[in-house]
Amino acid sequence: MTSRKLGVIGGSGLYAVDGVQDARWQSVETPWGAPSDQVFCGTLDGLEIVFLPRHGRGHVHSPSDVPYRANIDALKRLGVTDVISVSACGSFRQEMAPGDFVIVDQFIDRTSARPKSFFGSGCVAHVSMAHPVCGGLGAVCAEAARAAGVTVHEGGTYLAMEGPQFSSFAESTLYRDQWGCSVIGMTNMPEAKLAREAELCYASVAMVTDYDCWHPAHDAVEVTDILRVLTGNADAARRMIRGLPALLGPDRAPCPQGCDTALEHAVITAPAARDAALVKKLDAVAGRVLSGSADTHPG
Numbered sequence: 001m002t003s004r005k006l007g008v009i010g011g012s013g014l015y016a017v018d019g020v021q022d023a024r025w026q027s028v029e030t031p032w033g034a035p036s037d038q039v040f041c042g043t044l045d046g047l048e049i050v051f052l053p054r055h056g057r058g059h060v061h062s063p064s065d066v067p068y069r070a071n072i073d074a075l076k077r078l079g080v081t082d083v084i085s086v087s088a089c090g091s092f093r094q095e096m097a098p099g100d101f102v103i104v105d106q107f108i109d110r111t112s113a114r115p116k117s118f119f120g121s122g123c124v125a126h127v128s129m130a131h132p133v134c135g136g137l138g139a140v141c142a143e144a145a146r147a148a149g150v151t152v153h154e155g156g157t158y159l160a161m162e163g164p165q166f167s168s169f170a171e172s173t174l175y176r177d178q179w180g181c182s183v184i185g186m187t188n189m190p191e192a193k194l195a196r197e198a199e200l201c202y203a204s205v206a207m208v209t210d211y212d213c214w215h216p217a218h219d220a221v222e223v224t225d226i227l228r229v230l231t232g233n234a235d236a237a238r239r240m241i242r243g244l245p246a247l248l249g250p251d252r253a254p255c256p257q258g259c260d261t262a263l264e265h266a267v268i269t270a271p272a273a274r275d276a277a278l279v280k281k282l283d284a285v286a287g288r289v290l291s292g293s294a295d296t297h298p299g
């Protein structure tokens with residue numbers, strides 16, 4: 001057993017959490033630049049928690065400009081073990097109605113203008129994204145959300161688009177009818193990929209705000225529609241978060257799915273060929289495998 005530290009990344013509408021004891025906003029520096037904002041640290045009913053508003057307080061970062069690598073590095077650097085990503089999303093399914101939460105279990109990544117990996121020339125790694133979220137952590141979020149009075153859908157594919165413009169009707173119907181997607185948003189990629197590279201358990205709670213633009217009985221989404229639903233969703237998310245410490249507890253066993261060992265066999269660059277400067281930048285994210293003992297490179 002090791003200590004658990006919960007990270008919460010708050011999306012549109014969720015810029016703060018409540019009930020945190022000994023709370024303080026704290027700056028974190030990372031080799032990948034500054035995170036979206038200071039992080040809000042403290043203890044929630046015995047569980048250490050770090051909250052980070054993805055777009056910054058006041059919503060200053062557009063989805064393409066969110067410093068995803070700095071955010072994930074900062075959480076890892078602070079000792080976070082489990083990350084819950086909370087996001088607003090559009091729905092492609094009639095039954096996934098505004099106000100409902102979807103516990104995402106798959107992604108299609110259509111983003112194109114963001115750095116997507118901590119690794120690169122001089123230290124190459126390939127982690128598995130076959131099962132891109134932590135199932136156990138997602139199940140706990142589902143339980144906490146239900147207890148908070150939310151209608152929850154366990155499982156769904158999140159289409160990550162670049163934005164910031166919303167989709168065209170052709171895109172929306174393609175994603176819904178041909179690709180079988182459940183929800184759409186602009187931020188869970190590359191966030192989920194980076195969390196996997198950083199060996200963090202990561203769950204995505206997508207809060208439905210609208211039916212995008214495919215639904216014959218609803219107008220194409222506008223920000224005003226989203227804002228109307230967002231406040232209620234954010235309140236429900238805060239209630240869900242308040243329920244997490246009792247379900248998660250302050251200690252954690254190794255992740256049965258292996259999220260916490262994702263890098264074990266992932267680094268392919270030979271130790272002698274690694275770029276020292278990049279390896280240094282990877283101190284928090286990949287120090288476990290790059291600093292010696294767990295290095296399983298064949299030669």
Ligand SMILES: CSC[C@H]1O[C@H](OP(=O)(O)O)[C@H](O)[C@@H]1O
Pocket residue numbers: 010011012013054055063086087088089163185186187188223226
């Ligand atoms: C405010 S509407 C579009 C905006 O909301 C979502 O943000 P987040 O995922 O951080 O909740 C969506 O992805 C867009 O960035």
Ligand SMILES: Nc1ncnc2[nH]cnc12
Pocket residue numbers: 088089090091161166167184185186209210211212213221226
């Ligand atoms: N319809 C939509 N498309 C993309 N991101 C969203 N966030 C909330 N609703 C959305």
